[in-house]
Every structure is written in C-alpha cells, then in structure tokens.
Amino acid sequence: MAAVTPRVFVSHLAGVPVFDPNGDQVGRVRDFVAMLRVGGKPPRLLGMVVEVVSRRRIFLPMTRVTGVESGQVITTGVVNMRRFEQRPTERLVLGEFLDRRVRLVETDEEVTVLDVAIQQLPARRDWEIDKFFVRKGRGGALRRKGETLTVEWSAISGFSLEEHGQGAESLVATFERLRPTDVANAMHHLTPKRRAEVAAALDDDRLADVLEELPGDDQVEILGKLKEDRAADVLEAMDPDDAADLLSELPEADKERLLALMRPDDAADVRRLLSYEERTAGGLMTTEPIILRPDATVADALARVRQQDLSPALAAQVYVCRSPDETPTGRYLGTVHFQRLLRDPPFTLVSSIVDSDLVPLTPDTPLPAVTSYLAAYNMVSVPVVDESGSLLGAVTVDDVLDHLLPEDWRETDFQGEEGIAGGR
Template sequence: MSASPTRVYIARLAGIAVFDPAGDQVGRVRDVVVALRLGAKPPRVLGFVVEVQPRRPLFLPITRVTVIESDAIVFNGRLNVRRFQQRESETLVIAELLDRTVHLTENGEDVQVVDVAMERARTKDWLVSKVAVNRTVGRGLRRRRGELFVVDWDAVTGLSSIENGQGAAGLIAAFERMKPADLANFVHDLPEKRRTEVAVALDDERLADVLEELPEDDQIEILGKLEVERAADVLETMDPDDAADLLGELPTEQREQLLTLMEPHEAAPVRRLLTYEDDTAGGLMTTDPVVVPPDASVAEALAHIRNPDLNPALAAQVYVCRPPNDTPTGRFLGTVHFQRLLREPPSSLVSGIVDTELDPLRPTMSLEAVATFLATYNLVAGAVVDENGRLLGAVTIDDVLDHLLPEDWRETVMDATADEQHDPEEEALRSAAAEEER
C-alpha cells in the first residue's frame, strides 16, 4: 500500500468510493472494522464495511486494500459477496466509537470522541493510533463542542464500555451527504440503542426522509422512542401519504394523539388519506401535487417543478385547476407534462396547452387498475379526482411499485444474504483477531 498515507482519519472515509483492480466502482465505504485488544494495545484494523447495490454491506479485508486516498479506496483480488455480519469481538468505528464519552488517563477529564486515526505499523498491520476528542460543555443532548485536540490511543479509557445517551453528532456528520435511502439502510443495521440515538440527533426533515425509507417495524420503533411532541413534528414533515401509512399501523389511541398534536392544516390531508383503503388510488396518492391555475404562465409552471425538494415523479407534470389550489382543489381542468412546458414560449398560458384527453383516476380505483392506467399511457403519475371534479391528489409510480412489491421488500433488500462463500483469508484475519482478544 505504498500509495496510501501513513495516517488516515476514519470518519473522513465514510461514503468514499471503493474501486476494484480494473478501476470499476463497486460500492462505498460504510464503516471500518477494528478488533479491540487487551490492555493498552492499540486496536487492529481488520477491514472495511463496503456497501454495494442493492444496499448490501460486504467485508473488505484490510490486507486486500492497495490504495487509501481522500476520495477513493482501491483493492486487489476479489470481494466476497457474502453479507457482512459483525462478530462479538469486532467494533465498528463510525457506528460505535464516534461521539463516545471517554476519560483522559492523565487527569480523568471527560472528553468526547470526534474521530479516530489508523496508522500502518512496521509489521504492515494497520492499527488505531490516535483519537481526536473535544472537551464538551454540558451533558446529554445539551453537550456542545469545546476545544478539539488529538491524543494517543492509550491516553483515553472507556472506549470499550457501553454508554447510555451517547449522542450521534459525529456519526451524522460522517454521513452528511448520504442519500436518505442509504442512510436508512445504515440506520437499519445499527443496534436498537444506537438507532434511537441517531434518530434523536437528526433534525426533523432529515429524520422524516429516513423514516420514509425504513421498513415498517423500524418506523414504528423509532417513532415510539421519540417524545410525543417531536414525533408529531416529524410526521408533519413527512409526505402526507407516508405519514398516513405509518399512522395507519399504530393503535387508534396513539394515532389520534399524534394527529391532535400535529398542526391542523398538516393533519387534515393525513386524516383524509386515512379514510381510504391502502390498495386504492385514494390510499396511494399524495395530497401535495404541483397545482397551478389556468392563468399561470409556462414560466411559472416550470419554476414550480424546478423545486429540488420535489419528488421527480411529481415534478414530471403540473395539474391545472380552478382555485382554490390546495387539495381538494377547485374544478380539475387537466394535466400539462413537463416536456410540453419545455416546448412552449415562457409567456404562454398553461390553459392553452392542457391535456384533457385522459380521464383522471378515481379514489376508489384498485391498485391493479392504477398500475394498468400508468403502464398503458406511459405515465409516472396520474391525477386523482373526486365525483365533483376536484383534484384530491396524485398517484406516483414509486408509490405504486411500493405496494406492488412484497410487503416486506424494504427489509428483504436490507437483510438479503447472498449464498455463503468461504473466504480463507477473511476468515483467518477475523478469527485471529477474536482469538487475540480472548
């Protein structure tokens, strides 16, 4: 590994690309696996947890890594496709050590772990040598960062103990740029204690995005660990259809308590969605499509769909309705697809290019009927209109797929295990580390 630096800070590796010997990217770094050792011996680095598609964590032995750079890791040989399973003797640096409160051996002072550095020893092994810490101000969730400094591994104690209320600021910072679906996969694999700490530390918007990507059991568990007011705030931030799906799985009393705590204008569309069966257009739809009045210009419509926070399927078209523009709207006039918007002068009115040929979906239409409609007309979304001609919402292709796939598809993707493959080098490395710890 001559191309690698002699010291690498592990939190900075989170999310960087991993390349095979041919130069093809195979995945991204999720974590680093180390083996804590008896006494003051520095932990030995065993390898990397690499996430490959579809959302599967694999183990890459450190002995196969040839290059470690700020934006890439390169390995030789092959990558075992067996799903990574953490062993009792192993510790995940990012998931378990960041944000840990430890004690300086010199004076017993409490400090908080910000990062951990590994270095290559003369024996060619990679060892954890340094710990970046800061003096914290306050306790629990009110802790704030103070002076940041780096100490030797043996200058702190407490890294092998279990800490309640550990916090998760450092872990979240390490995966700041991770997409919600990928962060959800990471959170799913955390121990329950750590999963709760991460959920508490995430801001409402980020937590809402992650919850929408998690399996149902994880959603219910995390929501139940939050203070009830915070849970209501997060539900307000979620897309109404996702919030309704989650609330629909809760006991009636808990569901009503959360709906009561939500802002009335946020709770109203969720309550409407809860009145429909799950496998109907009404149960599938979102109540926040892009709605414009008939006198809106093409330029105004394009400005709406340029919103970077908008679901791509929703951004594929605008729905033209008489006021009011909030669902349920005034009379639904038709749809304008974004490709048509791109072909028209910006000053043109959407009323002149609206598509009125397709009959809209009705809220009681079945899942199969909705899927057939979208497939027949090559659409990624469709308007849902009531018997009075008012737009209630829109069904998007992602929600249709979510319901057509097996009920536990998210968990199946996250927990899928490939056929067992014996890797002698990997087994020898990890077994030797476990034996040394004993």
C-alpha cells in the same frame, strides 16, 4: 525499517468508493470493524463494511486493501459477497466509537470522541487504530466550545464500558453527503439504541426524509422513542401519504394522540388519506401535487417544477384546476406535462395546453388498475378526482412500486447475487 504510512481519519473515508485493481467500483465504505485487545494495545482494525451496488453490506478484510488514498480505497480483485454480520467481539468504528464519552487517563477529564485515526503497521498489511481526535467536555461535533486535542489510545479509558446516552453528532456529520435512502440503510444496520441516538440528532426535515425510506418496523420503533411533540413535527415534515402509512401501523390511541398534536391542515390531509383503503388510488396518492389555476403561465409552471424538494415524479407534470389551489380543489381541468412546458413560450396560459383526454382515476380504483393505467399510458403520475370532479391528489409511480414490491424490500438486496470468493 519501512516507513510508517500516514494516518487517516475514518470520517474522511465514510462513503468513499472502493475500487478493484482494474478501476471498477466495488462499492462504498460504510464503516470499519475493529477488535479491542488486552494489555492496553490499540484496537486492531479487522476490515471495512462496504456497501456494494445491490445495497448489500459485505466485509472487506484490511489485508485485501492495497491502498487508502484521497477519496478512494483500492482493494485486491478477490471480494467475498457474503452479507456482513457483526460478531460479539467486534466494534463498529463509526457506529460505536464516534460521539462516545471517554476519559483522559492522566486527568480523569471527560472527553467526547469526534474522529478516529487509523494507520497501517510497518512492513505488514495489518492496521490498527492509531489516535483519537477528542473534545473536552460533553459536546459533540456540533458543539464548538471546549478544547480539542489528538491523543493516543493509551491516553484514554472507557471503551470497554457500555455507553449510555451516547451522542450522535459526529456520526450524523458523516451522513451529510448521503442521500436519505443511504442514511436510512445505514441506520437500519445500527443497533436500536444507536438508531434512536442518530434520530435524536437529525433535524426534523432530515429525519422525515430518512423515515420515508426506512422499513415499517424501524419507522415505528424510531417514532415511538421520540417525544410526542417532536414526533408530531416530524410527521408534519413527511409527505402526507408516507405519514399516513406510518400512522396506520400505530395503535388507534397513539395515532389519534399524534394527529391531535399536528397542525390542523397537516392532520386533515393525513386523516383524509387514512379514510381510504390502503391498496387503492386514494390510499396511494399524495395530496401535494403541483396545482395551477387556468390563468397561470408556462413560466409560473416551470417555477413550480424547479422547486428543489419536489420528487422527479411529481415534477413531471402540473395539474390545472379552478380555485382553490390546494387539494381538494375546484374542478379538475387537465394535466400539462413537463415536456410540453419546455416547448411553449413562457407567456402561454397553461389552460390552453392542458391534456384533458386521459380520464383521471377515482379514489377507490384498486392497485392493479392503477398499475395498468400507468403502464398503458407511460405515465409517472396520475390525477385522482372525486365524483364531483375535484382533484384529491396524485398517485406517483414510486408509491405504486412501494406496494408492488415485497413488504421487506427495503431490507433486502436490489439483486440476488451471491459471492463466491473466500471467507472472513
């Protein structure tokens, strides 16, 4: 009899690259598809959900997996690029099994599933769920109390029942290495119930980052399921322009109620953005660019540019203005580009190296004119000033792209390729 392959825990495979036999990366593992079976048999593992380069999620049958090694999955060269659609008889292992509360058959004690082990059957290409790593009590992965143990499928019950109030700590733990846009993509493919549970488990800053990358419908759905105080906290953690875009999708009464719960300074920024037409420089801009006084030095500017939470577009330049240092500021004097900061000594005053030749935009500048400005001058960000010359904010190229692409671009593939090989 052939030796049984070592078991692998699925949390260790979440996000790992999938390669073809030539060593070219096909995509990354996002979940596993299992089918429950009658007669007490362990669930059969049908395949993997793989996210390819275009962000499309495809189904990769386990029969086409030739190796599951440390940090990678090897597959045959035949891949079906048809978009994955979950069937009624199928269960997603990461999305639906982790954090599920089940019971030990022997003691009827409640346990929470922290991880799932899979194993290839001897002398076959079939895979099945082998064991479950569980914690006694009602805690998830982030709760340290309670004994943990590894049990067989036959030792637990409860997977055939619909789960109410399922936690999400273990699933969230598998998202830790992912960028916000990838977490958003994963959440978009969850059920509304599971999406709400994951949102509840994310901290405010992480949820804010993820919300900014989700389609508008998902944003509204998730925000509507949060308690109002927490919804206001998450809106405060979002970039003001993204928070304004989200609030603009809500009924007027809900919008005003959430604005009233936000900190006054944050609410004021968002209200100011909501006062502009959507497809104008004022409606597109962020109110939090890097602003320095004329007596600041290149060293001061570089310190601000190095801030980790800044987007690359905002970090590409600093804006020099008279006091105050926050929008709307005193008189706008000019822009200092990042490359110029790298060429001058640290003690140089930014006021001596400002680029004042480019005319800033007014808040009522329409989107086509903003786009043309960025393209004509090869800029990634452009200042927006009012009629008195005070800096109101900056429009970045990523915000412009958001409005140039189709409304459902976050829900579609980066590319339109269609697969040709095989079927499920």
